[in-house]
Amino acid sequence: MTQSSEADSEDPFLPMNTPRVFESVVAEIERAIVMGRLGPGDRLPNERDLASMMQVSRNSVREAMRVLEMFGAVETANGRGRLSGSTIADGAGAGVRTTLRLHTLLNGVPLRDIVEMRVLIESQAAHKAASSATLDDCERLLRMSSDWTTARSAEEANELDTAFHAELARVAGNALAPAMVEGLREAMVRDLLQGFERLADWRTEFARSSAEHVEIVSLIRAGEAEKASEAMRLHCTRLFEVMNQE
Amino acid sequence: MTQSSEADSEDPFLPMNTPRVFESVVAEIERAIVMGRLGPGDRLPNERDLASMMQVSRNSVREAMRVLEMFGAVETANGRGRLSGSTIADGAGAGVRTTLRLHTLLNGVPLRDIVEMRVLIESQAAHKAASSATLDDCERLLRMSSDWTTARSAEEANELDTAFHAELARVAGNALAPAMVEGLREAMVRDLLQGFERLADWRTEFARSSAEHVEIVSLIRAGEAEKASEAMRLHCTRLFEVMNQE
Structure with missing residues (x-):
């Protein structure tokens, strides 16, 4: 982009x-x-050794490490000698969350499109989980549904809600899905929390959500793939409608 | 993670x-x-002014700018006074591509799971495009299918192939889908190019792929949503099988 506009200038070289x-x-x-x-x-x-091995400045190494940290590819232990403590991370998806948040923000992606993508990925996850989930998985998912009745704020309840959805995607067995689910939630978190602020009582809304989770897990446990998938689709869509209410 | 292991130490404060x-x-x-x-x-x-406004060091500003650049949120014009030329980018998805590549790499996400996610997003895109694509869209997509017969390398053909898939997702109208499609391609690009190297003639494979694209666009133009979606599913799956051949 920048390149083509600079081609207009009088410089002999680009x-x-x-x-x-x-x-x-x-x-x-x-x-x-x-x-x-x-x-x-x-x-x-450490930074000094890396700079010497790669024959670059320590500043360049430090900039690269910051980038890799924000992408979630490198972890630097806090509170210790800072750069002596950098390890390769397990790619826990921190970068996927940040980048989807920034991307949707800068592109002005409408909430509708984020929800559509969620419905696509999560209803497929519910469908697959009906064959892949063990009884232990289902019990853990049920516990994760009721845990958040103790949440002290909409933010906290939202995090527990996200954890449920990511865990369901994990149980369904696609190794990429949990980070996608978390990333899409992160991309809509501002809208979600603003929506909850408008509600008279966010606890009522989360209680309803929690009941829907229990229903989805019951259908998964019963091996009802199509019904679980449809229940997930309705659950994600209903939340979107709640968000869009005055 | 790091936090809990440090809790074992004898320090009175975490x-x-x-x-x-x-x-x-x-x-x-x-x-x-x-x-x-x-x-x-x-x-x-510029860097100096930002540092002074935020009352932080210029190093911290520089590190932050590098991070924002790699996420695709900030563009810095090359070849000019470096930090005087930083602008907010349009979120063109560079960060989504990098982060999905790093995430799948660090998590050891199998190719099968990346393909499954592609099939999900792209067959839905083909389905939607059957109602949303104009005649102009279809002509552009057809041109993008034949362009790559002139590609000089498998890398170049792969980029043209990716551009076709991203454009189809754009035509389908979900503002998030093109970056997802590009990101998933980026996540499998190493496997793709290694697969092509094993083939006796990558041109034959791309010609077949190109013919499948033409078929998908024809179905979209005819408004055959279900058939276009199924043709896309088969196309993405067949490529995966080619990759997995000895």
């Missing part, structure tokens, strides 16, 4: 699209993971 | 989970976007 040093450091660490030389839990050399 | 300065700068810029004070295309103050 700026080259070379990656900057911190981007190359990020790419090199990713390559080490791809090649199996680094994996989740492995400790990274 | 490290606090306070956000670091660069994270607060990222959050503050995101807040300005949420509040409508900053939006796509707006130019950011």
Whole structure:
């Protein structure tokens, strides 16, 4: 984009699209993971050693580490010697959440489209869970449905609600689905919380939601794939309608 | 995770989970976007001014800008005075692509699960496009199907292929779908290119793929939602089988 507008200028040369040093450091660490030389839990050399191995400045290494942290690819232990404590993370989806939030925000993605994507992924998850869930899974999901009656705020209740949906996606067995579910929730969290503020009593709404969760889990336990899928679709859609109410 | 293991130590206090300065700068810029004070295309103050406004170090501002760039939330023009040229981006999905690639890599998400997610999102897109696509949309999609007969490498053909799938998702009208489609492609790009290397002739495979695209677009143009959706499902699944061949 920037490139084409700069082509209008009188300069005889266009700026080259070379990656900057911190981007190359990020790419090199990713390559080490791809090649199996680094994996989740492995400790990274400290900033000074990394800079010397890669023959780049410590600033470039620090910038790359910040980027990898925000993507959830690197964890840095808090409260200890900061850069001596960096390890490769297990990719717990922090980056997926942040990036979906920023992307929907900057693109002005309407809530309707986020909900449509949720319905798609979560009704399929409910469908699959009807064959894959064990009795233990169902009991855990039921516990996660009732846990939030003790929530002290809409924010807390919302986190417990998200945890239920992510766990259901986990039980359904697609390794990518839980991060997607969490990311889509993160993308609509502002709308969700604003919606709850407008409600006379958010506890009533969450109680209703919780009852719907129990119904979905019962259908999953009974192996009723189609009905569980449809119940999930209605559950996600109804929440959207509540959000859109005056 | 780190937190609980540190609880075993003999220290009387646990490290606090306070956000670091660069994270607060990222959050503050995101807040300005949420509040409508900053939006796509707006130019950011330079590094020195930002640091002075926020009363943080220039290093913290620089780290935050790198993070926002990698998430695709900020663009910095190349070849000019670097930090004087930062603008809020249109959220073109660069972050979604990077994060899905890193997440699937670190989590060891199997190709099967990525394909399952693609089938879900793209067959729904084909279904919706059968009602939403104009004749112009269909002609553009057909052109995008034949363009790649001139591709000089499997990488280039793969990029043109991805562009077709993202454009189809755009035509279907969910504002979140194109970035998802691109992100899922990015997550499987290594497997794809390795698969093509094993093939005797990647051109033959792409020609077959291109013919399937033409069929999908024809069904969309004819308004055959169910058939277009099923053709897309078969197309994505067949490619997965090709990848998995010896």
